[in-house]
Amino acid sequence: MEIQTDFLVLGSGIAGLSFAIKAAALGTVAIVTKKEKFESSTNYAQGGIAAVQDEEDSFASHIQDTLACGADLCREEVVRFVVEEGPARIEELVRWGVQFTRREEGGVRRYDLGREGGHSRRRVLHAKDLTGREIERALTEYVSGKKSVHIYENFIAIDLIMRRFLAGGGDSAPDRCLGAYVLDLQNDRIHAFRAKYVIIATGGCGKVYLVTTNPDIATGDGIAMAYRAGARIANMEFIQFHPTCLYHPDAKSFLISEAVRGEGAVLRLKNGETFMEKYHPMKSLAPRDVVAKAIDAELKKSGDDCVLLDITHRDRDFIRRRFPNIYEKCLLFGIDMAADPIPVVPAAHYLCGGVQVNHHGETSIDRLFAFGEVSCTGLHGANRLASNSLLEAVVFAHRAFVRLQSELPQARDEDIPIPPWDPRGATESDESIVVSHNWDEIRRCMWHYVGIVRSNKRLERAHRRIELISREIDDYYRNFVVTRDLLELRNIATVAAIIIRCARMRQESRGLHYNIDFPDRDDIHWRRDTVIVKP
Ligand code: FAD
Ligand code: SIN
Secondary structure, eight states, X not given: OEEEEEEEEEOOSHHHHHHHHHHTTTSOEXXXXXXXXXXXXXXXXXXXXXXXXXXXXXHHHHHHHHHHHTTTOSOHHHHHHHHHHHHHHHHHHXXXXXXXXXXXXXXXXXXXXXXOTTOSSOOEEOSTTOHHHHHHHHHHHHHHTOTTXXXXXXXXXXXXXXGGGSTTTTSSSOOOEEEEEEEETTTTEEEEEEEEEEEEOOXXXXXXXXXXXXXXXXXXXXXXXXXXXXXXXXXTTOEEEEEEEEOOTTOOSOBOOHHHHHTTOEEEOTTSOBOGGGTOTTGGGSOHHHHHHHHHHHHHHHOOSOEXXXXXXXXHHHHHHHOHHHHHHHHHTTOOTTTSOEEEEEEEEEESOEEEOOTTXXXXXXXXXXXXXXXXXXXXXXXOOTTOHHHHHHHHHHHHHHHHHHHGGGOOXXXXXXXXXXXXXXXXXXXXXXXXXXXXXXXXXXXHHSSXXXXXXXXXXXXXXXXXXXXXXXXXXXXXXXXXXXXXHHHHHHHHHHHHHHHHHOOSOBTTBOBTTBOSOOHHHHSSOOEEOOO
């Protein structure tokens, strides 16, 4: 079946929803989302959203912190407009119903601003330690009041439909994105969604790694789809590892927010000694790349399996009030964080690179936009400042909307026919083990060879393995009926290969990319993006 819409939005996190709310005023919007609408990285965000609010704070200071964290690879003009447009976007979120935590100060109710690594001031708005859940709640409720928006839950986008791939599309007319093929997971049917504009808002790719803070949806689908369609992909070597993921055999991907360190928690070795003073003047509140690397080095030195995060000097009432979710979750695993330090390890957390876009979220492909974690806007450079990603998503969603407001009236409908999905004689798989085995192997390979500390040899090894696995997956993909697991496996393999290509290309160490064979920064040759386009 062909479904027609003005805007096809892939993803229902903060990026997709905040755009859809605005685009509803311009035309029809179809949001396609591969699980329930709230399931996204956004839903798990803890620390909050960074924006200048306090009179003692300034745009200059937020800009400076972002640039310092980005290790001279941020685009300064992007940093400037994201920071300066932040307060207006926060007001909008509040208008849409997001309730950030406030506190009473001299008879005035002000936002309770948190602090995180790399920030020189308190500027993180939060909803206790459940900021993402509150944002998803408010935005999904708000968007449900928009008649022109339809949400397709449990629909997974397979691939973008490009004009040049269609019969009659190879003429001299410029290539463009016409929509996407999407699998309805409840009925196992594949639909063609035809749209004037397609927005990729599919989030990150933490699941490419064995240990991650990300939810299961984060399989890099948008990056893989954009790559296959021919879009420019940039800076994929910059994978941010969060220093403090709960270390417990039964805890899957549970983050201990950096805001806990913002409220005074310190990192210790298992023997109780602190160590961050050896690595950075900001100690436990140093930027994430520094802290994750320091923990990695200390674990290798001591042979321990985790380090400890200690906030036991703060009183229990404060901890319960400020971090109710983390407190309860730790108790569930038998850890009383008010009395005992929390065992933590680094975990893959955030993708700083992605689909390269301009100042309005436009990709290198006509009619294809990308924003949120899937995109590479130039804001983060070689390392993202904490709590800047929720901010980036709302700023770019707004900028894309402004661009489309003026563009949509002139947008010509393509009358070229889109054929139904062609299964090419695919049969049901009788060997699902191939999927689970390769899934596991990719994630282990990336964790061990393309992790916090890299080397030429490890990258070379990873390259060979992923290439082999990718060939096997391609064969499998051609012969068997597509399923969610198969689509995600194919995408993590593609994204893993792209990360490795970018990491091998960058012959220096900068921000989140540390290669022991090129331990220094090389500003002469490498103060630039690594960009990849499908050959
Ligand atoms: P997401 O919120 O991940 O949404 C992606 C959407 O795309 C989902 O709905 C998903 O189902 C859908 N999707 C994916 N693939 C497909 C497909 N093929 N077809 C259809 N739908 C698809 N950042 C901050 O700024 N502050 C924080 O405090 C913070 N805390 C974090 C805590 C955790 C545990 C995690 C994991 C991340 C945190 N981040 C934080 C990062 C931030 O949450 C994300 O970068 C941001 O929410 C991404 O938003 P998004 O809309 O781009 O993607
Ligand atoms: C956290 O709460 O530590 C996560 C913040 C972020 O990733 O920006």
